[in-house]
Amino acid sequence: MRNAHAHTRAEGRAARGAALRIGEVSRRSGVGIEALRFYERRGLLGRPSRTESNYRVYDETVLERLDFIRRAQAVGFTLDEISEILAESADGRSPCRHVRELARRKLEELDRRLAELRRHRAELARTLADWDERGEQEGHVCGLIEHSTLDAPAPEPVRPKRTRGSK
Amino acid sequence: MRNAHAHTRAEGRAARGAALRIGEVSRRSGVGIEALRFYERRGLLGRPSRTESNYRVYDETVLERLDFIRRAQAVGFTLDEISEILAESADGRSPCRHVRELARRKLEELDRRLAELRRHRAELARTLADWDERGEQEGHVCGLIEHSTLDAPAPEPVRPKRTRGSK
DNA sequence: CTTGACTCTGTAGTCGGCTACAGGGTCTAC
């Protein structure tokens, strides 16, 4: 009734009681099965109980937890940070202070990252404009970047530094 | 004379003529030795000539090229894109049209990325503020993300999508 | 003739967040 072709044996049992198996959790949360197992390994989901045949059995609170994970990711926390937070709160300790601290640092990082991106955007836009003016001659890469206009690219080794984003 | 403790046999030969060896290129460009070899494998530097003992020998134009690479990276091109551009221009073909196209797309991508980051920043800032108001009680992760305030985190699998940046 | 700075090749590891197998077992509807 919920999803047309999702009425195997699964649905009857798990309609809206408690026991969910991994596939259902995946369907309901949008998190892939492999990702769920991966989260478990990473300590983000604890160990779910098992059926006799060793299938994972979740209760519905896992959906909230996954939601939390997604939201936390969306604002830029890494899985490691998230699992730290979750571990702390599972311990009874309030992760407040810690989380707050993390969040503040994240915010700063985000600001730095934003500033950087804005700079890049500006540079790129300028290059393109610049380039619409003069023709297509000159410079073996037609002036894309190579004549000045731009600031010196700093002698540091340009490292990746991934910043997480939803999507 | 240029750098205090950089006056091994190296410097004498390469003071400001032509033949540079990899270590000097690295020092002068700020690009690590391993990175230089890596670029070569990736087709960004062509194959330099060699001494009898098989040492790479560069001439000074490599420094410009490295500069170009860095600038291109800084505005968001990947190494693959850069090597494509370089290959084209080495071929005599002007990579203009292509580069322009790439640049336009990069710009769009950058804009998307910026918008995304701004959203994240806003969310995070809101969460923090929100959270300064009410006390430290409630919600097992003290309300960090889990109660509403924020928009739904979309059911898509949150994928990395790295965007390059200098630093 | 040794020391030590430099170079070479080739392979493997890093980060983060997954995804994709391979090679099984389980369960149930037909």
Add this chain to the structure above:
DNA sequence: GTAGACCCTGTAGCCGACTACAGAGTCAAG
């Protein structure tokens, strides 16, 4: 009794841009 949907474990691969190392050769100065 069998097809096929589901589940298990464990390992390997992916992206991007490097970095790190092992094990060897080269070269000039003391």
